[in-house]
Amino acid sequence: MSEPAGARILVVDDELGVREGCRKILASEGYEVLTAGDGKAGLAQLVERGPFAVLLVDLQMPRMSGLELIREARIRDPDIVPIIITAHATLDTAVEGTRQGAYSYIPKPFTPDELLLAIKNGLERRALSLEARRLREEREKRLLEVAAERSRSTTIIAAMTDGILVINSEKLVVLRNNATARILPDCAHRPIPFPLDEIESADVREIVNIVLDSPGGFMILSRQIPLGAFTYMVNVSPIIEPGGETSGAVAVFSDVTELKKLDTAKSMFVSLVAHEVKSPLAATEGWLNLVLSGMLKADPAEERHMLERALLRVRTLRGMVNELISLTAIQTGNFSLKRAPVAVAEVLAEVMEIHREKAEERRISVEISDCAAGAHVLADREALSMICSNLVENAIKYSCDDGRVLVRIGREGIYVAVSVKDEGIGMSPEDSAKVFEEFYRARNEQTAGIPGTGLGLSLVKRLTELHEGTVSVSSEPGKGSEFTVRLPSMQPSA
Amino acid sequence: MSSGPMIYLVDDDKDFLEMEKAILAHGGYRTRCFSESREALEALGSAAGIERPALVVTDLMMKSLDAGFTFARALRSDPRFADIPMIIVSAVARQKGFDFRPRTAEDLAAMNAEAFFDKPVSPAALLARVKELVG
Numbered sequence: 243m244s245e246p247a248g249a250r251i252l253v254v255d256d257e258l259g260v261r262e263g264c265r266k267i268l269a270s271e272g273y274e275v276l277t278a279g280d281g282k283a284g285l286a287q288l289v290e291r292g293p294f295a296v297l298l299v300d301l302q303m304p305r306m307s308g309l310e311l312i313r314e315a316r317i318r319d320p321d322i323v324p325i326i327i328t329a330h331a332t333l334d335t336a337v338e339g340t341r342q343g344a345y346s347y348i349p350k351p352f353t354p355d356e357l358l359l360a361i362k363n364g365l366e367r368r369a370l371s372l373e374a375r376r377l378r379e380e381r382e383k384r385l386l387e388v389a390a391e392r393s394r395s396t397t398i399i400a401a402m403t404d405g406i407l408v409i410n411s412e413k414l415v416v417l418r419n420n421a422t423a424r425i426l427p428d429c430a431h432r433p434i435p436f437p438l439d440e441i442e443s444a445d446v447r448e449i450v451n452i453v454l455d456s457p458g459g460f461m462i463l464s465r466q467i468p469l470g471a472f473t474y475m476v477n478v479s480p481i482i483e484p485g486g487e488t489s490g491a492v493a494v495f496s497d498v499t500e501l502k503k504l505d506t507a508k509s510m511f512v513s514l515v516a517h518e519v520k521s522p523l524a525a526t527e528g529w530l531n532l533v534l535s536g537m538l539k540a541d542p543a544e545e546r547h548m549l550e551r552a553l554l555r556v557r558t559l560r561g562m563v564n565e566l567i568s569l570t571a572i573q574t575g576n577f578s579l580k581r582a583p584v585a586v587a588e589v590l591a592e593v594m595e596i597h598r599e600k601a602e603e604r605r606i607s608v609e610i611s612d613c614a615a616g617a618h619v620l621a622d623r624e625a626l627s628m629i630c631s632n633l634v635e636n637a638i639k640y641s642c643d644d645g646r647v648l649v650r651i652g653r654e655g656i657y658v659a660v661s662v663k664d665e666g667i668g669m670s671p672e673d674s675a676k677v678f679e680e681f682y683r684a685r686n687e688q689t690a691g692i693p694g695t696g697l698g699l700s701l702v703k704r705l706t707e708l709h710e711g712t713v714s715v716s717s718e719p720g721k722g723s724e725f726t727v728r729l730p731s732m733q734p735s736a
Numbered sequence: 737m738s739s740g741p742m743i744y745l746v747d748d749d750k751d752f753l754e755m756e757k758a759i760l761a762h763g764g765y766r767t768r769c770f771s772e773s774r775e776a777l778e779a780l781g782s783a784a785g786i787e788r789p790a791l792v793v794t795d796l797m798m799k800s801l802d803a804g805f806t807f808a809r810a811l812r813s814d815p816r817f818a819d820i821p822m823i824i825v826s827a828v829a830r831q832k833g834f835d836f837r838p839r840t841a842e843d844l845a846a847m848n849a850e851a852f853f854d855k856p857v858s859p860a861a862l863l864a865r866v867k868e869l870v871g
Contacts, residue, residue, distance in 0.1 A: 517797075517827075520827050521749060521827050521855075524752075524827040524855040524856045525749060525751040525752060525755075525855075525856070527856045528751065528752065528755045528855065528856030528857070529751065529755060531856055531858060531859060532755055532758060532759065532859055535859045535860065537758075537759065537762040537859055538758075538762075544758075548758075551751055551754070555751065686772075
C-alpha cells in the first residue's frame with residue numbers, strides 16, 4: 243500500500259526559513275505540506291490535521307523538543323516516519339533520535355535533492371510498514387475467524403441432540419458430543435481419546451469397524467441399535483481425506499424410539515382389526531357352510547336359526563366397520579361436529595325407543611329419571627345420540643334377563659351428567675380400567691355369547707372428549723355397572 | 737343319535753361351539769361345551785373314570801394368545817388324559833408375526849395335537865378327521 247504522490251508531510255521547525263524552504267521544495271514535488279513553528283503547534287497539527295506520512299522535525303525548538311514531538315507522534319500513529327533535521331548534529335542526538343523512533347537524519351544545511359531523497363526513502367519505509375501492518379492485522383483477523391469458527395462448530399456439535407462420535411483410523415474415539423454421554427453412558431467419563439473397543443455395545447463397535455475396514459472407504463452404514471431403553475438409528479460415514487484415504491469415521495446416533503413405538507402400535511392395531519374382523523367372518527362362513535352342507539336334513543327351523551346367527555355376526559361386523567370409520571375420522575381430525583343446543587332428555591327418549599324391543603325380548607325394564615328438567619348441551623345431536631345409544635345398548639346387553647336399567651339425567655356443577663346403570667354381570671376392576679380402550683372386551687364365561695366389537699366405549703370416550711366432556715365407570719362383578727357421561731351444560735336460552 | 741362317543745368342545749366364541757356341536761351331532765357324537773379351557777380341565781378331573789371324552793376340540797386363542805396350546809400341554813402331561821386325541825382349531829393361526837399352522841407331523845406333535853384346522857372348519861373335513869381319530 244504505497245502512499246499516493248500527494249503524500250502528506252508535516253514540517254516542524256522554529257526557523258521560518260527552513261520551514262518555508264522545505265515546504266516549497268516538497269510542494270513543488272506534489273506533496274501536501276503543512277508546517278508548524280514549534281513542538282506544541284506541531285502536535286496540534288498532528289492531532290487536528292493528521293494523519294501524516296512523514297514528520298520532518300527540528301530537534302531544538304522552544305516549548306516542546308523535537309524528540310518529545312516524535313514520541314507523541316508515534317503514540318498517535320506508529321507508522322509515521324519521523325525525519326530529524328538539525329544543525330547541531332552529533333552522534334549522541336542521532337542515537338537518541340533513532341531510539342525515539344526517528345527514521346533518518348538530515349544535517350542542516352541540506353540541498354533540495356538531499357531532502358527529496360530522504361523523503362522518498364521515508365515514504366518507502368512508510369509504505370513497507372503500512373503493508374506489514376496490514377498483513378499482520380489480516381493474519382490476526384484470520385486467526386480470530388478460525389478460532390471463532392472452531393468454537394462455533396464445537397458449540398453446534400455439543401448442542402446437537404443427536405449423538406456424535408468421531409473415530410480415527412487407529413480406532414480411537416477422538417470426539418464425542420454431550421448427547422453421546424447420555425446415549426453411551428458406559429464411555430461417558432473415559433478421557434478422550436479412548437479405544438473404540440471400550441464401547442460396550444457390540445453393535446456400535448461392529449458397524450464402525452465395518453466402515454473403517456471397508457477397502458474403498460466409501461461405505462456408509464445405517465442400523466437400528468437398541469441402547470438401554472431407547473432405539474437409535476446409527477449412521478456411520480467414513481471421513482475421506484482429499485488424497486482419497488480414510489482417516490476415520492463419524493457415527494451419528496438419532497433417537498427413533500418414539501417412531502418405533504408408533505410403528506409397533508400401528509402394527510398392533512392392524513393386527514387387532516384383522517383378528518376382530520376375522521372371527522365374525524369365520525363364524526358367518528361357518529354357519530353358511532353348515533346350512534349349505536346339506537347335513538341338516540331340511541329342518542327349516544334349524545336352518546333359520548343358523549342363518550340368524552350368521553346375520554347377527556355380519557351385523558356386528560358392519561357396526562364395527564362403522565365405528566372404526568368414526569374412530570379413524572376422530573383420530574385424524576376429520577370428524578366435524580355440528581354443534582347446536584340439544585335437549586338431552588329428547589335424545590335419550592329417542593335412544594330408548596330404538597332399544598325398547600331388544601329390552602322387552604328379555605323382559606328388561608329401562609327407566610329414565612330426569613333430575614335436570616330442560617337440560618341442554620351444545621352438542622352434535624348425532625354424536626350425542628351415538629354416545630347415549632352405546633351406553634343404553636351395553637346396559638341391556640350386559641343385564642341379566644328380567645333385569646333393570648336406570649337412566650338418569652342430572653346436573654353436576656357446570657356439567658349435565660347422563661348416567662346409565664344396570665344390574666347385570668358387572669366387571670372386575672382390571673376390566674373397568676381397560677374398558678375404554680379400542681377393541682377391549684371383558685372376556686369371560688358370561689360375556690362369551692354377547693356380541694360386541696370392543697369399539698363402542700372407545701367411541702363414546704372419544705366423542706365425549708370432543709365435546710369437552712368426560713366419561714367414567716364404576717362397576718362390581720355380579721352387581722352391575724354404571725357409566726356416566728358429563729358434558730358442559732348450557733342455558734336453554736343461549 | 738345321542739349314544740355315540742363323547743367329545744369336549746372348548747371355545748370362547750359361542751357360535752363356533754354351536755356349529756361344532758351341530759356338525760358332530762350330525763355324525764352321531766355327543767358333545768359338552770366349555771367357554772374356557774379351565775372349565776374343561778375341571779370337568780375332566782371330576783369326570784375321570786365316569787365319562788372320559790373320546791376327543792377334545794379346542795380353540796387356540798381364547799383369553800391368551802396360546803390358551804389352546806397350554807390346554808393341550810396340560811392334558812398331555814396328565815397321565816389320566818394323555819391318550820385323549822386333540823384337535824386344535826383357530827381363526828388366528830397367523831397373527832402378530834406368528835404362524836401357528838403346523839406344516840409337518842412333528843409340528844403337530846409339538847402342539848400336542850392330532851389335527852389342526854383353520855376356522856371355519858369344513859363340516860365334512862371335521863367329521864372325517866373325527867371319525868379317523870374316534871371311530
